Amino acid sequence: xxxxxxxxxxxxxxxxxxxxxxxxxxxxxxxxxxxxxxxxxxxxxxxxxxxxxxxxxxxxxxxxxxxxxxxxxxxxxxxxxxxxxxxxxxxxxxxxxxxxxxxxxxxxxxxxxxxxxxxxxxxxxxxxxxxxxxxxxxxxxxxxxxxxxxxxxxxxxxxxxxxxxxxxxxxxxxxxxxxxxxxxxxxxxxxxxxxxxxxxxxxxxxxxxxxxxxxxxxxxxxxxxxxxxxxxxxxxxxxxxxxxxxxxxxxxxxxxxxxxxxxxxxxxxxxxxxxxxxxxxxxxxxxx
Numbered sequence: 001x002x003x004x005x006x007x008x009x010x011x012x013x014x015x016x017x018x019x020x021x022x023x024x025x026x027x028x029x030x031x032x033x034x035x036x037x038x039x040x041x042x043x044x045x046x047x048x049x050x051x052x053x054x055x056x057x058x059x060x061x062x063x064x065x066x067x068x069x070x071x072x073x074x075x076x077x078x079x080x081x082x083x084x085x086x087x088x089x090x091x092x093x094x095x096x097x098x099x100x101x102x103x104x105x106x107x108x109x110x111x112x113x114x115x116x117x118x119x120x121x122x123x124x125x126x127x128x129x130x131x132x133x134x135x136x137x138x139x140x141x142x143x144x145x146x147x148x149x150x151x152x153x154x155x156x157x158x159x160x161x162x163x164x165x166x167x168x169x170x171x172x173x174x175x176x177x178x179x180x181x182x183x184x185x186x187x188x189x190x191x192x193x194x195x196x197x198x199x200x201x202x203x204x205x206x207x208x209x210x211x212x213x214x215x216x217x218x219x220x221x222x223x224x225x226x227x228x229x230x231x232x233x234x235x236x237x238x239x240x241x242x243x244x245x246x247x248x249x250x251x252x253x254x255x256x257x258x259x260x261x262x263x264x265x266x267x268x269x270x271x272x273x274x275x276x277x278x279x280x281x282x283x284x285x286x287x288x
Contacts, residue, residue: 026049028263029049030047030048030049031256031259031260032051032256032260033047033048033049033050033051033052034047034051034252034253034256035058035059035253035256035257035260036051036054036055036056036058037051037052037053037054037055037253038052038053038054038055039053039253040053041053042252042253058253058254058256058257059257059261061254062254062257062258062261063261067218067226068223068226068258068261070219071221071222071223071225071226072223072261072262074138074220074221074222074223075204075205075222075223075224075262076265077138078138078141078142078204078205078222079201079204079205079265081138081142082141082142082145082146082200082204083197083200083201083204085142085146086142086145086146086147086148086151086196086200086204087193087196087197087200089146089147090147090148090151090152090155090196090200091155091186091189091193093147093152093155094152094153094155094156094158094159095159095181095185097109097152097156098156098157098159098160112149112152112153113149115149116149116150122213125144125210126213126214129143129144129214134214135214135215136214136215136216136217136220137215137220138220138222140210140211140214140215141204141207141210141211141214141215141222142204144210145200145203145204145207148199148200148203150199151196151199151200154192154195154196154199155189155192155193155196157192158189158191158192158193159185159189159192161188162184162185162188162189166184166188167180167184170183170184194273195273197273198269198270198273201266201269202266202269202270205223205224205265205266205269206224206266207222207224208222208224208225208227208228211224211225212225212228223262224262226258227255227258227259227262230254230255230258
């Protein structure tokens with residue numbers, strides 16, 4: 001009797017979770033369907049989750065649009081450069097904080113926690129970027145996120161899970177701090193590094209708010225700011241409405257196509273890092 005009840009409960013849990021997952025996927029399916037649908041079907045609002053009057057003209061137009069590729073390249077530079085710098089700074093910050101013999105550890109951790117709970121706001125960051133002459137540069141989007149406190153604590157916990165016996169054995173063999181760090185801690189912390197890399201990468205790729213505040217030059221705008229302006233203006237992909245009408249391409253279809261294309265790098269990045277993601281996120285949750 002208990003076994004039957006348990007199976008029913010498990011079935012209901014899986015059913016609810018599956019339905020929630022489908023609900024989360026519905027907006028994406030709608031965008032994909034709209035991007036592949038014909039002009040008349042999109043304008044008439046007949047597209048739900050299955051493409052109607054299948055066509056690829058919208059994707060052809062978006063992929064041949066110079067503004068899209070310029071914004072795409074800017075986002076790639078921000079994401080790759082920002083992620084590499086952020087991961088490097090986070091590792092170098094988290095490693096000494098994971099050491100029990102590091103003096104001033106509690107005070108520094110307290111400052112990180114304080115800055116995480118009491119954020120200074122957008123205006124101080126804007127003034128700082130202006131003082132550093134970083135406005136209208138890609139650095140204005142990278143510098144504010146060089147170290148995210150949450151990622152720092154994940155990395156710190158990852159280093160703390162490395163058995164101390166390995167370090168003691170290495171010291172007996174004459175290894176120094178650099179050798180221990182590079183040959184013991186870094187290899188064993190690869191799942192955690194992959195996790196924070198994914199978190200940093202997705203944050204840099206999806207961030208449009210700070211780009212909207214710090215970047216006004218068209219040739220410096222990243223893809224997400226480009227998409228934001230595209231959605232709000234409904235006409236950014238085409239420079240002339242007459243051309244759009246002559247090509248029989250709906251603006252909402254072009255918006256959907258651009259958004260779908262912008263999701264591809266994040267999906268690829270996740271597929272590459274997913275084998276490390278779960279293990280990296282659960283580090284420190286189980287002891288023994």
